[in-house]
Amino acid sequence: MARKEKDSETLRTGQPFHLMSRGDKMVTIVFGVVIALFSIVCLMPFVLVVIASFTDEATLVREGYRFIPSKWSIEAYKAIFRSDTIPRAYMISIFVTVVGTVLSLLITAMGTYTLSCTQVRYRNKIAFFFYFTMLFNGGMVPTYILISKYLNLRDSIWVYIIPALLNPWNMFMLRNFFNDIPEALKESARLEGAPEWLILFRIILPLSLPALATIGLFYALNYWNAWMEAMLYIDDEKLYTLQYIIMKIIRNVNSATQIAVEGANTGTVVPPSYTIRLATAIVTIGPIIFLYPFLQKYFVGGLKVGGVKG
Amino acid sequence: MKKEAVAVAPHKKQGFFGEIRQNFWLYMLIMPCILFAIVFKYIPMVGIVIAFQDYNPIKGMFGSEFVGLENFKYFFRGSQWLQITFNTLYLNVLFIITGTIASVVIAIMITELGKNLFVRFNQSVMIFPNFISYAVVAMFAQAFIGSDDGYVNRWIEMFGGNPISFYSESSVWPLILVIIRIWKGAGYGAIVYMAAIVGIDNGVYEAARIDGASRMQTIFRITVPMLKDTVILLTLLSVGNIFYGDFGMIYTLVGDNSMLFSTTDVIDTYVFRSIRTSGSMGMSAAVGLYQSLIGFFLVIGVNALAKKFSPESAIF
Numbered sequence: 001m002a003r004k005e006k007d008s009e010t011l012r013t014g015q016p017f018h019l020m021s022r023g024d025k026m027v028t029i030v031f032g033v034v035i036a037l038f039s040i041v042c043l044m045p046f047v048l049v050v051i052a053s054f055t056d057e058a059t060l061v062r063e064g065y066r067f068i069p070s071k072w073s074i075e076a077y078k079a080i081f082r083s084d085t086i087p088r089a090y091m092i093s094i095f096v097t098v099v100g101t102v103l104s105l106l107i108t109a110m111g112t113y114t115l116s117c118t119q120v121r122y123r124n125k126i127a128f129f130f131y132f133t134m135l136f137n138g139g140m141v142p143t144y145i146l147i148s149k150y151l152n153l154r155d156s157i158w159v160y161i162i163p164a165l166l167n168p169w170n171m172f173m174l175r176n177f178f179n180d181i182p183e184a185l186k187e188s189a190r191l192e193g194a195p196e197w198l199i200l201f202r203i204i205l206p207l208s209l210p211a212l213a214t215i216g217l218f219y220a221l222n223y224w225n226a227w228m229e230a231m232l233y234i235d236d237e238k239l240y241t242l243q244y245i246i247m248k249i250i251r252n253v254n255s256a257t258q259i260a261v262e263g264a265n266t267g268t269v270v271p272p273s274y275t276i277r278l279a280t281a282i283v284t285i286g287p288i289i290f291l292y293p294f295l296q297k298y299f300v301g302g303l304k305v306g307g308v309k310g
Numbered sequence: 311m312k313k314e315a316v317a318v319a320p321h322k323k324q325g326f327f328g329e330i331r332q333n334f335w336l337y338m339l340i341m342p343c344i345l346f347a348i349v350f351k352y353i354p355m356v357g358i359v360i361a362f363q364d365y366n367p368i369k370g371m372f373g374s375e376f377v378g379l380e381n382f383k384y385f386f387r388g389s390q391w392l393q394i395t396f397n398t399l400y401l402n403v404l405f406i407i408t409g410t411i412a413s414v415v416i417a418i419m420i421t422e423l424g425k426n427l428f429v430r431f432n433q434s435v436m437i438f439p440n441f442i443s444y445a446v447v448a449m450f451a452q453a454f455i456g457s458d459d460g461y462v463n464r465w466i467e468m469f470g471g472n473p474i475s476f477y478s479e480s481s482v483w484p485l486i487l488v489i490i491r492i493w494k495g496a497g498y499g500a501i502v503y504m505a506a507i508v509g510i511d512n513g514v515y516e517a518a519r520i521d522g523a524s525r526m527q528t529i530f531r532i533t534v535p536m537l538k539d540t541v542i543l544l545t546l547l548s549v550g551n552i553f554y555g556d557f558g559m560i561y562t563l564v565g566d567n568s569m570l571f572s573t574t575d576v577i578d579t580y581v582f583r584s585i586r587t588s589g590s591m592g593m594s595a596a597v598g599l600y601q602s603l604i605g606f607f608l609v610i611g612v613n614a615l616a617k618k619f620s621p622e623s624a625i626f
Contacts, residue, residue, distance in 0.1 A: 024525045031419040032428070038416065039435040042493060045450040046438075048461065052453065065453060065461045111343030114336045121329050126340060133351035136606045139598025140581050141591055142357025143350070149370065151349075166346045196335045225443035227562075232585070246445040250452060251565060281449040288441050295441055296434055 046285075053077070053278035060274055076275035077283075083263030085237075085245065086280060092157065093224060093242045100161040100223040104170075105216050109208075112171050113200045116178035117186075127175075130168040148233055159233045160226060160241065167222070170215040177211035178204060214298040221295075224287070242284045249277050256280075358602075361595040374592075381596035390580070391597075398576040401484060401560075402552045406545060408488050412496035414541065417503035418533055422525065436497030444562040447490060451563055455486065480573045487559065487574070506540040507533055543620055550612035553605040554578065577601045 017028065052065050056073035063069065080086040115123050143163070153159040181204060189199045205212065230244035240248075248255040257273040259280075288295070330337055361381055363374040385391050416436070423429045439447075454461045455476040463473035476482060510533065518528050555576025564574045566583065577597060584594040 021524065027525045028423065031422055035416070035419050035423065035429070035432050035436075038497070039432040042436045042439050042497060045454065045493075049450055049453055061459075064459055064464045107342040107346070110339040114340035117333075117336055120333050120336050126344070130343070130347060133347055135609050136355070137351065137602055138354025138357050139595060139602050140578075141585060141595035141598050142354035142360055144585050145360065145365075145367075145371065145591065146350075146354055146357060149367070163350050166343055168347075171343070196339065200339070221441060225445070227443070227445050228558075228582075243443050243445045246443075246449055247562065250445070250448050250562070277449065278453070281446045284446055285442055292434075292438065292441070296437060 049278050050282055053275055053282050055275060057272040057275050073272075073275070076272045076279035079260050079263035079272055080276055080279055080283065081263070083259045085240075085259050085262060086242070086283065088238060089240050089242045089245050090283070092239060096157065096160040096226070096241065097220050097223040100164065101216055101220040103161065104165050104167075104219040105212060107166060108171055108174060108215065108219075109205060109212065110197075110200065111166070112174040112178055113196075113204060115171070115175050117196075118183070127172075130171060134168050144232060154233050155236045155239065157239055160223065160229050163229070164222060164226070167219070170218055174208070174211055174215055177208055181207055210298065213294070217291075217295055217298050221288075242280070246280055246284060249280060358595065358599050360592055361599045363592050365591040365595070367591070377592070381590070381593045382600070385593055385596055385600070391600075393572070394575050394577050394580045397573065398555045398578075399552060401487060401555065401574075401576065402548075404484060404488050405491050405556070406548050406552075409491060409495060409499060410541060410545060412492045413499035414503050414537060416496055416500040417507060417537075418529060420500065421504055421507045421533075422529065433497070437501070438497075439494045440498035442494070444558045447494065447559075448562040451486075451490065477567060478569045480570045483564070483570055483573045487563070490559070490563070491556075502544065503537060503540060506537055510536045539620065543616055546612050546616045546619070550609040551605070553601055553608055557582065 017025065020028065048065050048067065051067060051069065052060055053076055054072050054074060055066075055069040056071040057075065059069055059071040059073075114120055115127050117123065120126075147159060147163060148154050153162065185203055185207075186199055189203055194202075225243055227241060227243035227247050230239070230241050231247065234240065234244070245255070256277045260273040260276050324332065357371060360371060360374070362376060362378060363371075364377045364380070365371075366374045420429055420433060452460070455463070457463065457475045457477060458473070460476070462476075466473055474482070476486065514532055515528055518532060523531070555578040557576070557578035560574055560576055561579050561582060564570050564579070578601075581594045581598050581601075584590070584597075
């Protein structure tokens, strides 16, 4: 892969701009402009909402969304961090994401290791057992009844984690990676008498860190962005995730007002309920922006490894 | 994949229990995954019987009365099944076509521009929306197309037009959904096509250049035809999922706003809503089964096609 990329570099930039024919120059300019425009469009909503969330409440209501508001304010952020709701939801979301991702990676890696060991005679049958769940499913209703009636996961924080523990797709991606690790490494460890779990944790996993990072990010993003579980199974407000609070705010402006009142400074006249909605959205994507360099590196890498299969 | 086909089981023939005993710890390692799949994937498949019951939450799955195909009859007698089936298919076809075109165009443009800081920066920016949850996107959408305070309507008013009340105008929603889909996914989707373009032999381009081909000619005569396989394959795979609506997107954006149902209600949102409003569970399960069954045969058919087309692409 690396070699090919280098080749393309010499091809595309091999001909310096000033040596191109006029038509080719035009192509470069037009493409550059289109690409730049598209990224501006991609970025604009974020910029607009970030600015609006830092706008004074009354100014925002009067002027609407502006790139340069006439009065700035950090009242919304102060209010959401003074309230109980958002910091608590933040902790819930972080707990779910961290614990969920660790558990998911653990069981996915363990299971995938078995699937990648050639001496396991039933490995293809077991692989099909997982593959079939990607083809056919019982649908939302039986799952809902199972979780809420028979497993008693209602109003438990584990309802976010346990039903999402394993994604077979990630298993198959990881298996491609494990299969590329030379069999000789495992064999020599076995000859030394190492048990299988030790081979997995001491040899295979350290060699698979990029792949683990990739599927770990897939899992983490899935946990972080989940809201449906809260809507279906959680009645206890203390267990709401950030994403679900956003869903509630979208549906019902009153939930934003409630947060505003909770976190209101006694001095403020108008509770910043409008800007609070936007500030909540921004703090929700905060960790993603923070992790973005990693996300980009491993997601892009993972997508290329998965290749066309993605 | 190939490796497995070559490897021959090195040990002697044994019975089931012998095999389990020999690789006991390996089977233990995969046990959590197997248990997970049984509980959360296979047991719900058994739960499909609810589709044939007059499900009563108190009596549960085992005590409810069997009604045969009554749930299905009820669902297919009304006109709603046509509506939601049509919406699911129509929206997905729109998404597949527009998404593929947008991603391919971006991929070609970026690879043509080569690698420099400008391109890298723009690429990072346009992948970013992919990581944002649809809940946040829905919040952004409100900021943009909200009825009286939305950004778009402010502009329309500024130019003297009449503001559009987007959240009660169902006819514009397929367009809105397509735009959001492209905004969110096109940059990310381009990565696969870029990998395919980078994989094209450079000698072909050099030869074309020596023969005096312009850049547009190399794009349309070399890059586009070379991308054809990837495009067909990825399209096929997404056609396999065409019976599953983009629930995360549509439910967060549209929610329970019934004014928009005529163009946006898909099978998934329909089922989800009937669970939440505690409608007939039996009927929702019937709709879910209808979706799963057709979805299953579509995926099987499409995978068979994809396998024929490119043997390496199918998992099995």
